[in-house]
Amino acid sequence: MPRIPSSFRRPLWILLLLGALSFALYAVFARVHYAWNWQRAWQYREQFVQGWLLTLGLSLAAMALSVLVGFALMLGRRARAEPLRLLCTGTVELLRGSPLLVQLLVGYYILATAVEIHSPLLVGIVLLACFEGAYLAEIFRGAIESISASQMEAARAVGFDRWQTYRFVVLPQAVRRALPGTTGQLVSLIKDSSLLSVIGVEELVQKVRILNSGSYTSLEGYLPLAAAYLVVTLPLSWYARRLERRFAYET
Amino acid sequence: MKLEGHRLTKSYGAFRALDAASFSTGDEARVVALLGPSGGGKSTLLRVLGGLLLPESGEVRLDGEALPHEPAAALATLRCNGFVFQGYNLFAHLSLQENIALPLREVHGLAVVEAEARACELLERLGLVDHRHKRPAELSGGQQQRGAIARALAPRPRLLLLDEPTSALDPVMTGEVLDVVRELAEQGQQIVLATHEISFARRVADWVVFLAGGRVLESCEAPAFFQAPATAAAREYLGGLSKYR
Numbered sequence: 001m002p003r004i005p006s007s008f009r010r011p012l013w014i015l016l017l018l019g020a021l022s023f024a025l026y027a028v029f030a031r032v033h034y035a036w037n038w039q040r041a042w043q044y045r046e047q048f049v050q051g052w053l054l055t056l057g058l059s060l061a062a063m064a065l066s067v068l069v070g071f072a073l074m075l076g077r078r079a080r081a082e083p084l085r086l087l088c089t090g091t092v093e094l095l096r097g098s099p100l101l102v103q104l105l106v107g108y109y110i111l112a113t114a115v116e117i118h119s120p121l122l123v124g125i126v127l128l129a130c131f132e133g134a135y136l137a138e139i140f141r142g143a144i145e146s147i148s149a150s151q152m153e154a155a156r157a158v159g160f161d162r163w164q165t166y167r168f169v170v171l172p173q174a175v176r177r178a179l180p181g182t183t184g185q186l187v188s189l190i191k192d193s194s195l196l197s198v199i200g201v202e203e204l205v206q207k208v209r210i211l212n213s214g215s216y217t218s219l220e221g222y223l224p225l226a227a228a229y230l231v232v233t234l235p236l237s238w239y240a241r242r243l244e245r246r247f248a249y250e251t
Numbered sequence: 252m253k254l255e256g257h258r259l260t261k262s263y264g265a266f267r268a269l270d271a272a273s274f275s276t277g278d279e280a281r282v283v284a285l286l287g288p289s290g291g292g293k294s295t296l297l298r299v300l301g302g303l304l305l306p307e308s309g310e311v312r313l314d315g316e317a318l319p320h321e322p323a324a325a326l327a328t329l330r331c332n333g334f335v336f337q338g339y340n341l342f343a344h345l346s347l348q349e350n351i352a353l354p355l356r357e358v359h360g361l362a363v364v365e366a367e368a369r370a371c372e373l374l375e376r377l378g379l380v381d382h383r384h385k386r387p388a389e390l391s392g393g394q395q396q397r398g399a400i401a402r403a404l405a406p407r408p409r410l411l412l413l414d415e416p417t418s419a420l421d422p423v424m425t426g427e428v429l430d431v432v433r434e435l436a437e438q439g440q441q442i443v444l445a446t447h448e449i450s451f452a453r454r455v456a457d458w459v460v461f462l463a464g465g466r467v468l469e470s471c472e473a474p475a476f477f478q479a480p481a482t483a484a485a486r487e488y489l490g491g492l493s494k495y496r
Binding site: 092154155157158160164169172173247 | 326333334338340341342345351357386388402403406
């Protein structure tokens, strides 16, 4: 058998695996005799795109906010003042330990109502950012605390003050270490945004539910739904791997 | 220079690394060697002398002037000195050149081109100029340590403090690094050196401070120390080190 050049080997494997996957899917559907009804589903395409755009927009907003929340909570957990440290530790544990569903319901119907904010989208974005921010805070904290004492000492020895040490030594090294965890969390955020439907945000999942009940279909809505998420999450993961390679300086 | 320590004390938790350590060098000391068994307080004393660590009590005097304890003044003093560590401690995310140029710009206020030129000049002198765009992980231990020496020398430090600079290196790399230190000493750089390389210390040091158990047991001119150590601990230490060489 002739040897295949290594640059072709990977695309070839990918094609082969995709082919096998398609065949398996085809075989499964052929067996259950699923009656496709794409025409009815197609009528809802505009709604679908609207939902997708909303999911995309609110995810982007929540991502930006969640990084800020995560950074603030991380700083709070490392603060010298004990009350602040306790407050931030407690907040992180509460947010990470309870279901997002409950946070959204309590946050929107109780908290937001109490302070008279009635925009489910705004409240949803803030609550989602807090939930993911709590995870990010722990990812950031782990990355910063993994910077060795000898790097800190070297920073002091060349004459950096506390701020310069963080700016020139700790943060650049911590960013690289936090990168894989952070992108994983941002991918989760995109998928978790589907829960915002419980407070009445008509994002993608909600639109697909409407589509399915309107056209008496199910998979005709859910398969494109999965594809619509992958279109966003796969490039994000790919871009993160590229960034990681750019930052790779440790052997 | 005249370097003095007066009743210096520094603890890590319950462990007393320095226990009222006092010594005074002659007025014209240039290369001071800190010798003594591991865990005896050499590294801690070196950091205290250079202002990298503040002692809990006691004071350091350089040419009669006490090192300040107040944070801003202590940082200013620290910035006059250069440090080299056992584990090199170059910044892992920066190229060799940037390891040197960044502190020059941010701490010593040099312009970008000046800092780069100074970094290249030092790397040239230490035979590393071809490696200047590499990151520390791409260099050998000896190259990293010479890079660390270049970084410490870049701001023309009053005092160069080296903490066991060759303990992590094989004999060939140890030779490379010691050559550099010897040249610096010959050119008149004021040096404080903690080391186990006795024959090297014998060759370059003009003053020896011998520590054990956090206390200074001997402080005298180097030839006198090597010919006739006054304490039993120093005799035992020197005897143990020269056993196999």
